[in-house]
Amino acid sequence: MHVPTTAPLAAKPLPFYRQLYFQVVVAIVLGAILGHYEPAFAESLKPLGDAFIKLVKMIIAPVIFLTIVTGIAGMTHLRTVGRVFAKSMAYFLFFSTLALIVGMVVAHVVQPGAGMNINPADLDQTAVNGYVQKSHELTLVGFALDIIPATLVSAFVEGNILQVLFVAVLFGIALALTGAKGRPVLTFLEALTAPVFRLVHILMKAAPIGAFGAIAFTIGKYGVGSLVNLAWLVGSFYLTAFLFVAVILGVVCRLCGFSVFKLARYLKAELLLVLGTSSSESALPSLMEKMEKAGCSKSVVGLVVPTGYSFNLDGTNIYMTLAALFIAQATNTELTLGHQIALLLVAMLSSKGAAGVTGAGFITLAATLAVVPEVPVAGMALILGVDRFMSECRSLTNFIGNAVATVVVSRWENALDRDRLAMVLDGREAELPPLVVADLPDTLPAPAH
Numbered sequence: 396m397h398v399p400t401t402a403p404l405a406a407k408p409l410p411f412y413r414q415l416y417f418q419v420v421v422a423i424v425l426g427a428i429l430g431h432y433e434p435a436f437a438e439s440l441k442p443l444g445d446a447f448i449k450l451v452k453m454i455i456a457p458v459i460f461l462t463i464v465t466g467i468a469g470m471t472h473l474r475t476v477g478r479v480f481a482k483s484m485a486y487f488l489f490f491s492t493l494a495l496i497v498g499m500v501v502a503h504v505v506q507p508g509a510g511m512n513i514n515p516a517d518l519d520q521t522a523v524n525g526y527v528q529k530s531h532e533l534t535l536v537g538f539a540l541d542i543i544p545a546t547l548v549s550a551f552v553e554g555n556i557l558q559v560l561f562v563a564v565l566f567g568i569a570l571a572l573t574g575a576k577g578r579p580v581l582t583f584l585e586a587l588t589a590p591v592f593r594l595v596h597i598l599m600k601a602a603p604i605g606a607f608g609a610i611a612f613t614i615g616k617y618g619v620g621s622l623v624n625l626a627w628l629v630g631s632f633y634l635t636a637f638l639f640v641a642v643i644l645g646v647v648c649r650l651c652g653f654s655v656f657k658l659a660r661y662l663k664a665e666l667l668l669v670l671g672t673s674s675s676e677s678a679l680p681s682l683m684e685k686m687e688k689a690g691c692s693k694s695v696v697g698l699v700v701p702t703g704y705s706f707n708l709d710g711t712n713i714y715m716t717l718a719a720l721f722i723a724q725a726t727n728t729e730l731t732l733g734h735q736i737a738l739l740l741v742a743m744l745s746s747k748g749a750a751g752v753t754g755a756g757f758i759t760l761a762a763t764l765a766v767v768p769e770v771p772v773a774g775m776a777l778i779l780g781v782d783r784f785m786s787e788c789r790s791l792t793n794f795i796g797n798a799v800a801t802v803v804v805s806r807w808e809n810a811l812d813r814d815r816l817a818m819v820l821d822g823r824e825a826e827l828p829p830l831v832v833a834d835l836p837d838t839l840p841a842p843a844h
Contacts, residue, residue, distance in 0.1 A: 416664035426610035437616075443604055479694065482804050482808070491712050654820065699800055
């Protein structure tokens with residue numbers, strides 16, 4: 396869709412105190428202060444963060460289903476679906492592998508675990524055992540079979556993103572093949588999109604409360620002091636993630652004609668929400684809506700974003716190789732090049748298997764270390780205390796990586812409205828004409844008779 400030259404009059408911007416990103420920033424600051432000074436009370440606020448994440452997860456399945464089905468059913472050629480999916484997977488595989496390599500290189504250069512001289516036998520493994528147990532349940536075959544739901548509706552009941560994606564793609568293809576007879580169903584689903592996204596907006600108003608509770612709990616339970624001992628590891632991880640986004644993804648964005656920093660600014664409210672809740676899923680519905688608003692094709696957004704949440708985990712991949720080598724260095728474990736390559740290959744597979752699992756980063760790390768027995772799994776106890784602080788960075792990097800992937804794949808498909816993207820990234824959202832898909836039901840095409 397081309398943006399007309401005669402843009403509508405700009406709407407009056409909301410005052411800063413009514414904007415979501417400002418409210419979330421205030422909530423995070425207040426939560427951190429409360430967590431520091433009243434840790435016991437702050438810990439008791441954990442349900443606030445948990446409740447908000449549950450609210451968002453409640454709406455994720457319908458958002459993904461409606462976006463994908465209406466996007467695919469509206470495609471003129473179904474082979475486009477396969478092409479978009481293939482391009483997405485190629486992108487995910489390349490950058491996920493690159494993230495793993497970056498984490499490994501940084502670990503060698505910085506040597507965050509060097510000189511700690513930890514004896515694995517002295518470490519308390521009780522807290523780690525749960526994650527190790529869960530990691531045993533992760534297999535590639537099990538992961539593939541888990542994509543297929545037990546029934547057509549069980550995917551929605553369980554809230555499994557990949558299962559919802561699978562059902563939505565099949566239903567979208569079936570609807571497209573049905574032709575005129577399926578038109579009333581498509582019209583209904585398009586009409587249903589409007590209230591569902593309105594519900595997303597209503598739920599997002601609770602975001603500051605969720606962020607407040609989550610950050611208060613984190614600081615109250617773990618304390619800022621727990622960062623000091625392992626500051627070198629945490630600092631290395633944050634720096635690596637920043638360089639990955641700024642340099643590697645920055646170059647990709649520049650080649651595609653936009654700035655990664657402008658994209659981050661456009662998604663600032665969502666990024667702050669991810670920071671506060673340590674969950675990139677909390678901003679998934681909002682990300683899909685915003686990428687569509689930024690000129691990305693609805694069908695591409697519907698396929699790339701949910702798939703990316705399982706297969707494009709740049710932050711998690713950096714964390715896995717960096718943490719694994721940190722444990723090896725801290726326990727004076729010598730790893731050959733063969734061991735490190737094996738670590739890389741296993742991490743590549745295990746990072747896909749734990750998608751959508753609570754504590755996924757830690758579980759995948761346990762699964763990876765289990766395959767390379769030279770690195771003691773007990774060493775995970777070293778980073779358990781600061782894992783929560785690195786979780787935020789993992790989620791932020793994963794989130795930005797998926798936003799970039801959506802724009803890149805849209806451009807590859809010639810399904811990107813560059814004028815619209817430029818306006819959005821320049822902060823001129825108020826001048827944009829409304830998207831057709833967001834119109835009210837009475838503007839939708841009438842069903843064929």
